[in-house]
Amino acid sequence: MEIEAIAHIHTGFPEKFGIPRQSGLVEEAEGRIVFVPKYRQPDALRGIREYDYLWLIWDFSENHRTEWCATVAPPRLGGRERVGVFASRSPFRPNPLGLSCVKIREVDEEACEITVSGVDMLDGTPIYDIKPYLPYADAHPEARGGFSDVTKEHALSIRIPAELEEKLTPEERAAVTGILKQDPRTAFIHDEERVWGVSYGALNVRFRVRGGEAEICEITRGGNL
Amino acid sequence: MEIEAIAHIHTGFPEKFGIPRQSGLVEEAEGRIVFVPKYRQPDALRGIREYDYLWLIWDFSENHRTEWCATVAPPRLGGRERVGVFASRSPFRPNPLGLSCVKIREVDEEACEITVSGVDMLDGTPIYDIKPYLPYADAHPEARGGFSDVTKEHALSIRIPAELEEKLTPEERAAVTGILKQDPRTAFIHDEERVWGVSYGALNVRFRVRGGEAEICEITRGGNL
Numbered sequence: 001m002e003i004e005a006i007a008h009i010h011t012g013f014p015e016k017f018g019i020p021r022q023s024g025l026v027e028e029a030e031g032r033i034v035f036v037p038k039y040r041q042p043d044a045l046r047g048i049r050e051y052d053y054l055w056l057i058w059d060f061s062e063n064h065r066t067e068w069c070a071t072v073a074p075p076r077l078g079g080r081e082r083v084g085v086f087a088s089r090s091p092f093r094p095n096p097l098g099l100s101c102v103k104i105r106e107v108d109e110e111a112c113e114i115t116v117s118g119v120d121m122l123d124g125t126p127i128y129d130i131k132p133y134l135p136y137a138d139a140h141p142e143a144r145g146g147f148s149d150v151t152k153e154h155a156l157s158i159r160i161p162a163e164l165e166e167k168l169t170p171e172e173r174a175a176v177t178g179i180l181k182q183d184p185r186t187a188f189i190h191d192e193e194r195v196w197g198v199s200y201g202a203l204n205v206r207f208r209v210r211g212g213e214a215e216i217c218e219i220t221r222g223g224n225l
Numbered sequence: 226m227e228i229e230a231i232a233h234i235h236t237g238f239p240e241k242f243g244i245p246r247q248s249g250l251v252e253e254a255e256g257r258i259v260f261v262p263k264y265r266q267p268d269a270l271r272g273i274r275e276y277d278y279l280w281l282i283w284d285f286s287e288n289h290r291t292e293w294c295a296t297v298a299p300p301r302l303g304g305r306e307r308v309g310v311f312a313s314r315s316p317f318r319p320n321p322l323g324l325s326c327v328k329i330r331e332v333d334e335e336a337c338e339i340t341v342s343g344v345d346m347l348d349g350t351p352i353y354d355i356k357p358y359l360p361y362a363d364a365h366p367e368a369r370g371g372f373s374d375v376t377k378e379h380a381l382s383i384r385i386p387a388e389l390e391e392k393l394t395p396e397e398r399a400a401v402t403g404i405l406k407q408d409p410r411t412a413f414i415h416d417e418e419r420v421w422g423v424s425y426g427a428l429n430v431r432f433r434v435r436g437g438e439a440e441i442c443e444i445t446r447g448g449n450l
Binding site: 138 | 229264269270272273275277278284307308309311313318319322326354356359360361362363366369372373
């Protein structure tokens with residue numbers, strides 16, 4: 001089947017490193033859904049304000065491959081253990097479709113734009129479908145979460161030196177903290193001297209991780225926003 | 226983007242009438258996911274038993290259209306009021322992708338088949354992706370459910386005359402009761418004399434609805450299972 005983008009989402013993530021590994025994990029990370037001209041019809045959004053969350057089905061656009069592999073090595077398992085691709089939400093899938101649950105922040109019917117939070121997509125990601133979240137069918141809080149259950153409590157504490165903190169707006173501070181807390185490092189590289197860099201919107205943030213603490217060592221502005 | 230079926234799901238629903246309007250509504254309705262030869266690799270299912278639910282992204286194969294319409298008329302709103310297509314889970318969407326949350330019943334790694342329950346697809350529906358349900362990202366039981374909140378309590382009571390009930394196995398009885406409880410009638414036809422027919426697996430069930438009660442008036446066997 002041939003599917004086409006109905007919209008694109010603009011997020012603060014210009015590159016893959018640092019993107020939260022699931023939707024909703026970094027609530028402060030916002031995105032703006034902009035419909036392509038063909039689907040830019042305010043009527044198509046009628047009633048959408050009566051929901052709190054949306055499902056987005058989107059394109060793992062940076063992860064198209066011609067070959068498929070039956071197993072993947074999730075970062076949450078240290079990148080060494082392999083599980084079946086259908087037992088994971090890995091981007092490396094036979095059909096590179098992503099599924100995210102995002103919170104509705106603002107609906108601009110006139111411009112046909114929706115601002116959402118809790119995003120986990122690269123800036124400019126093509127979106128194929130938007131569906132309302134129906135708690136009576138979609139919410140199973142008691143469900144077992146497989147291997148992700150074991151590691152979901154893993155979070156870094158964050159240290160931002162005062163002179164760097166004052167470079168950030170409160171929104172930026174919240175988003176950057178949320179992103180670093182998730183521990184964006186490659187699972188099997190845990191060198192305490194290594195300086196990592198993550199981009200969020202106009203910010204470039206450099207940090208080190210020692211023990212369970214991420215310390216920001218440099219913040220610069222620039223980039224694509 | 227071009228996507229291809231990784232599997233098909235075999236369900237008891239040979240026709241659209243009677244299919245539950247969301248996944249999970251009729252828990253007794255089972256389906257069997259059978260992978261296409263290319264993706265029939267037991268490794269691809271490794272670890273899937275550690276989850277309770279799966280997401281299926283599938284093809285509304287009976288609802289392909291060349292034109293799109295910005296609004297739809299959900300049966301839950303009586304079929305007369307229209308809402309935006311992106312504020313509904315209607316099958317008539319720009320990209321005819323369905324999204325269902327189904328419960329895992331049985332995993333047969335060797336045959337590479339998964340039996341699930343709570344299905345809402347036509348028999349033979351092509352499946353494009355299977356992802357594990359992650360409660361920490363996917364469960365929002367407190368979310369508002371839009372127009373579906375108003376009507377979710379609507380359920381018919383079911384009367385099965387004793388001489389018909391004995392024609393059913395306990396599983397069939399549970400599934401048929403679940404299907405009729407959801408009130409499969411076309412929203413705007415509520416003629417109390419009308420006899421409706423629904424197929425489930427080998428069964429053809431004829432029923433009437435009077436007030437809030439569905440009474441089964443005939444059960445025959447035949448059909449495609």
